[in-house]
Amino acid sequence: MAVRLTRDDARRLAVRAQLLTGERPAGIVETIDALTIVNIEPTAAVAPSADLILWSRLGWPYQPADLMRLVEEDRAVFEWGGFYRAMTDLPLLLPEMRQRPQSAQAREWLAANEVFRREVMARLRAEGPLRASDIPDAAQVSWRSSGWTNNRNSMQLLEMLVLCGDVAISSRDAAGRLFDVADRVYPADVPILSDEEAARERAERRLTSLGIARTKGIAQPLEPVDVGEIGEEAVVDGAEGRWRVDADALARLDDVAPRTALLSPFDRLVFDRRRLEEIFGYEYLLEMYKPAAQRRWGYFALPILHGDRFVGKLDAKSDRKAGVLRVHAVHEDEPFSDEVRRAVDAEIQELGRWLGLEVVGAPAP
Incomplete structure (x- = not known):
């Protein structure tokens, strides 16, 4: 029997799995471990994507220099395939590395x-x-x-x-990546898993990080958005087809403290646009690749999450030379209530404080 979920249930599963409730994670490594991947897209219209993703979970204590220390000195985090990952996930990737490159x-x-x-x-x-x-x-x-x-x-x-596992990315700076032989970056005592063991554990961890996912999804070059037959089968009211859900998360559905968050366009909660529309009823498109005249929401608009619903997009840009975060527009998918407007304004101010920039163009909360 498939578990029957309302869309509210599905949204809560997804938001909690992505650490976007009022209960914030304890640190950077714990956050990356729970999310499994953090996108490294360097576009810094507001801030680099990895920093936005981690700030939206950890809040003001997060500093980019702490992430760099974990990557370059502690080796608790590593980069592979365009994502930061917890080093404890390396054994799960080694079987895939052995199969690279995949194209003839x-x-x-x-x-x-x-x-x-x-x-x-x-x-x-x-x-x-x-x-x-x-x-x-x-x-x-x-x-x-x-x-x-x-x-x-x-x-x-x-x-x-790097994809084959012979070379690893040792560090990054303003000029780009530095490469080294893998055994000077990766630990030596790594458990050896079979292809099947690694694939299953990766799928299990992916479902835990997503909360709810499709059995099959649109093919991705490195990180799938589907999970196969892992977890419990579910149906979601108003969404066609079958889903897979994290069984442990089902038992904690009602234990979700809401909060407001500004997300990177590359955040895992919004990355699967089909799931985003089916579960959240939210239309979103990253418009940085569009001509300016064709943009509806802005060059690098940040999705705005309030509780378990997406309510709009923030069109903003960091101007470090002027020392300001310029808010061009706050696009409301539906007119904000006073409570939502105060929460969104407060989060924009928090973003400015974290960046060390004065917010201009938006009302104070």
Whole structure:
């Protein structure tokens, strides 16, 4: 028998799983561990995505320098596939790394550049960590692409070797990423799991972090949005098809303290646009890639969560030179009540204080 859920139930499951209730997590590692992934998209119209994601969970105690220390010194967090992850998840990824690269083109290119690969590994071993620009392009066969990677052989090789697990991202700074041999970044005593064990545990952790997910979803290159047959089968009133839910979370459905949050456009709660519309009835599109005249909500509009509902979008931009957070508009999906307006205004002010910027263009709470 499938569990029957209302949309209110489904929303509460999703919001609680993503640590967006009044009960905030204790620290950065605990947050990343619970979320499983934190997107690293560096666009900083307001702040880099990873920082917005962690601030929206932890609040003012979160500082980007603390995350960098955990990545670069403590090695409690690592970067792979465009996401920050808890180092305790490394065993779950090693089986996938062993299967990389997956495309025939990439495998053939690596095989044709075996000498180049050995030279790069030797240079990293002797001189690392290094930037891609520090690696001379000695490819035997150039990488062909219709996109920005065409002929960028050193970077393309490093990217592939990171996905394969031979190379790791050691750190980041304003100039970009530094790469090193993996055994100087990853721990040596990592449990070895079979492909099946790792895939199942990753799916279980994904469902715990999402609360509710589809059995099958739109294919993603590295991080799926579906969970297979993990968890309990469920149906959601007003949403077609079958879902999977985290059984432990079902027992705590009523224990959700609401709060207001401003989310990154790359936040996992809004990443699956289909689920977002089906469960939350919320329309959202990141418009940074659109011409300005075609934008409805703004270049980097932040989804506004109030309790277990999305209520609007915040169009804002950090102007560090002027020392202000410019609020261009607060788009209300439906007219805000006084209570919602006060809560949203207060959260905008909190965002400004965390950024160290004065908020201009929005009323004080």
